[in-house]
Amino acid sequence: MRKPEVPLCWFNRHTPIRDRAKWDGTHFISTCRFCSTAIRRRSHGQWLKDWQPAEDSQPAWL
Numbered sequence: 001m002r003k004p005e006v007p008l009c010w011f012n013r014h015t016p017i018r019d020r021a022k023w024d025g026t027h028f029i030s031t032c033r034f035c036s037t038a039i040r041r042r043s044h045g046q047w048l049k050d051w052q053p054a055e056d057s058q059p060a061w062l
């Protein structure tokens with residue numbers, strides 16, 4: 001049976017678009033290929049939703 005590509009985003013386990021990961025000085029950051037959210041690599045192979053987004057990504061009203 002074919003393994004379905006069920007995103008684990010609901011469990012805060014995201015899958016990066018590999019070609020677009022970049023180093024921000026602390027962690028690798030990328031975008032989830034499934035839900036397009038900003039993600040950050042906490043440890044090897046473990047990508048979580050970005051918990052400390054860059055300042056320039058804050059809403060203008062802050």
Ligand SMILES: [Zn+2]
Nearest residue numbers: 009014032035
């Ligand atoms: Zn995701």
